[in-house]
Amino acid sequence: MRGSRLVWLAPLLLFAGVIILMAKNIGNSPEAIVRSHMVGKPVPEFAFAGSAGLPGLQTADLRSGQPVLVNLFASWCVPCAIEAPQLEELRRKGAPLVGLAIRDSNENITAFVGKHGNPFSRIGLDTNGVSMLALGASGVPETYVVDGRGVIRFQHIGEIRPEHVPVLLRELEKAR
Amino acid sequence: MKIWLIALLLIAAPAAAQLSTPDQPLADVQQEKVAKALMAELRCITCQNQNILDSTAPQAETMRAEVRQQIAAGRQPEEVRSYFIERYGDWVSFVPPAREDTLLLWGAPLLFLAIGLALVWRRFQR
Amino acid sequence: MSPEIGHFALWLAAGAALLQGIAPSIGLWRHDEGLVALARPAAVAQGLFTLVAFLVLMHAFYVSDFSVALVVENSHTMKPTMYRLTGVWANHEGSLLLWVLVMAFSGALVALAPSALGERFRARVLSVQGIVALGFFAFLLFASNPFARVWPAPTEGQGLNPLLQDPGLTFHPPLLYAGYVGLSVTFAYAVAGMLENVIGPRWAREARIPLAIAWAFLTLGITLGSWWAYYELGWGGWWFWDPVENASLMPWLAATALLHSIVVVMKRDALRAWTLLLSVAGFSLAMMGTFIVRSGVITSVHAFAVDPLRGVFLMVLMALYIGGALAIYAYAAGRVTEGKQFALVSRESTLVANNLLVTAMLGVVLIGTLYPMALEAMGGAQISVGPPYFNRVLVPMMLVMAVLMGIAPWIGWRRSATGHLSARLLPAGIAALAAVSIALWVLGVRGLGWILGFGASAWLAAASISILMKRGLTPGIIGMALAHLGVAVSILGATASGALQQEALVNMRVGDAIVLGPWRAELQDVRPVAGPNWTAIEAKIDVTRHGRPLAQLRPQTRTFIAPPMETTESARAGWRTGEVYMVLGKPDGEGRWQVHMWIKPLVRLIWWGGLLMAFGGVLALGDRVRLKRRAGQAAHRAAPALQGA
Secondary structure, eight states, X not given: OGXXXXXXXXXXXXXXXXXXXHHHHTTOOSSOOOOOTTTTSBOOOOEEOOOTTSOOEEGGGGOSSSOEEEEEEOTTOHHHHHTHHHHHHHHHTTOOEEEEEESOOHHHHHHHHHHHOXXXXXXXXXXXXXXXXXXXOOSSSEEEEEOTTSBEEEEEESOOOTTHHHHHHXXXXXXX | OHHHHHHHHHHHHHHHHSOOOOOOOOSSHHHHHHHHHHHTTBBOSSSTTSBTTTOOOHHHHHHHHHHHHHXXXXXXXXXXXXXXXXXXXXXXXXXXXOSGGGHHHHHHHHHHHHHHHHHHHHXXXX | OOHHHHHHHHHHHHHHXXXXXXXXXXXXXXXXXXXHHTHHHHHHHHHHHHHHHHHHHHHHHHTTOTTBHHHHHHXXXXXXXXHHHHGGGXXXXXXXXXXXXXXXXXXXXXXXXXXXXXXXXXXXXXXXXXXXXHHHHHIIIIIOOTTOBOSSOOSSOOOOOGGGOSHHXXXXXXXXXXXXXXXXXXXXXXXXXXXXXXXXXXXXHXXXXXXXXHHHHHHHHHHHHHHXXXXXXXXXXXXXXXXXXXXXXXXXXXXXXXXHHHHHHHHHOBOHHHHHHHHHHHHHHHXXXXXXXXXXXXXXXXXXXXXXXXXXXXXXXXXXXXXXXXXXXXXXXXXXXXXXXXXXXXXXXXXXXXXXXXXXXXXXXXXXXXXXXXXXXXXXXXXXXXXXXXXXXXXXXHHHHHHHHHHGXXXXXXXXXXXXXXXXXXXXXXXXXXXXXXXXXXXXXOOHHHHHHHHHHHHHHHHHHHHHTSSSOOXXXXXXXXXXXXXXXXXXXXXXXXXXXXXXXXXXXXXXXXXXXXXXXXXXXXXXXXXXXXXXXXXXXXXXXXXXXXXXXXXXXXXXXXXXXXXXXXXXXXXXXEEEEEEEEEEOSSSOEEEEEEEETTTTHHHHHHHHHHHHHHHTXXXXXXXXXXXXXXXXXXXXXXXXX
């Protein structure tokens, strides 16, 4: 019967394990952040017409030899308006920027860049949001660093806040 | 509650503003059935505990269209599933992968029954 | 009424809980009868004060007193009266207040109900209940005060999540809490039983009463929750294996296993240590469920707001109570001997088999719920464990279970012959074969799982009905047979509604019709309508079967004003025990509307089965009440002897 002492302790030990596990997760956001698994892989083929008077965007444009920031945005997206000044700052610091407008229309995009400024050299108008599947994006806005050979190097989820600007510039430099 | 409401507002507002087209079921009844069975096993990225079949989120709509398109093009459901896993990782499939790191998960029922039987056996030994 | 009265009453209730927790324990230790005797009045006082606090909060919601923060955050003057009242528990603080109210009530009941186990044991039980309640009062008062004020008071509230504005959700939380908290009584009985060393048939007979009631409430709560999800979420499903659903299922599974093992203690004085563990596990899992819903440790559609401080508080409570109980268990279970022996073929063995399967299912639900979190915490992959996993693993176990449930009641206690079984089970066997044949050749069902589902439900139903046909039935046997019949009915509903479901997703103009077999649904009209705090687009769809009109369905897409949110309101019409289920989708901009139609045969049996289970569970107590009266008389004579035990 000596050995069976441990049997009686087993439930307590098991419970302790569960508690430790939960303690580690406490205060986490209940929403899982699903990162793109396309980082390190080439951007799949796509081609979108231009918008707001700018040329459109296709995968070949991302293989220009220069690393580039690809920003997913939309006129209906509130955080996209919030990140506009940071995109402008990135542009001023010499970061090449292209945009992908998700589930949007030409008029709305034109109005949006008219109001919040246009940091992009190209805007692809993705009316169905299929580019999100191509990049493994989980929401809007998101920003990707794509290197000169068209390979995704970095993903930023959510709006770009002032503290993210140097991070993105650094990632852009790394992709060179 | 407050944080949650704000989150809801952020989700709800764009949903109302976005353009969307209703789903077009596949003409081939058998293919539509296969596509739906797969949709029921893919997890919506933006509304996290729903499958893309039930979800009304725009991204789920895009994903449904992608599933239908690939199934209509003659791809196998497992190939389509891999297409999504390649982009979003195992998270996107409600079926956990069968690998070493999920051995305990898939083995759980047998493990529990075995432990139980061992305890019962010990009792009858006495 | 001033909210301060409620706040004060809450403090008084907490004081009563403190007294109820501490005084009897010291009294029992110091042999001070006076302190021991404080337990009962303290429990009653705790119940009354908590009731006052609850009524004050309800009043604040009723009159829309926007000086109370909770009312501002969760109510709105435009809300219908009923939802203003139920808004009390449709939020974190209020639902916790409801939780302690039910807890205080159950304490008062234990204090007032007759007991066959003596005053000493009752004082011990009340003491444990007081200590458990104290933690929750502390949580309310320090981390979730429902009476917190806002100054200056706003003129309007922020409204209630529209999904929660629904009759089904009005009764879902109270039922579930009654179940959870009922399990706390069993928990207290187990802890007190270990401390007093009185685990045996008499203990089991009494502990079983709150257990069966708690189990029935849990069954009703889960049934109602499933029904609510079915008609409100608009996806046509009735169980989604969401972590929050699993959190309510786990205590139910533990209670189900316990309900069977406690009978073995009661009748044969065996399986004591195992029964104790289940008693502790039931309430522990209920607490863990509440914690999961409120702490945000797990992704879920139903989770409350995340507040790390509250999460930590609840986790500490949980660690103290569950850890404490399990520590007592580790210490005391060794001296609780396993009791009397039984043969391999015996009623005891079948109940052990039940426990084995139910506990394994519980383990699967637990591991499936926690696995993604554990894997990620250890730096592994981000995976999802969803319905496909749970269905694949649990459905086969459920089917084996159903087969055993048909056989077990025919097997006698201690050591049973098996010769009579084939004759007794003949009707069940015939029914199962008939069901499988009908499914295969009449209904054209394909898929092994579905066909076995039909067979298993017919088997179990016939076996349970043939018990009910016997003579000399006691309430206990009738209750058991009805509860088992309920399981069969639910399995039939789940199988038929899944295997025979038909669905159509069509973009239609006014005047178009969906035709599905004998069913025809014609879109008559789509127009805007207005409700008390929402506006909606409503479709009118005439449904006929074989040309005979059945109903006009009016599915809606509702837009709520406060808070702004869109919901889909499904429309359903019953047909025998099946349903036609319709959801109105989006317009395509060219005058067509997306309409989703399902035909779900026998789907209502899922919930009727749940009701039958709960009814059977309570009915089975009929025996206990009669026995208890006799035992109660015996206990008066036996009480002194018990104290020495």
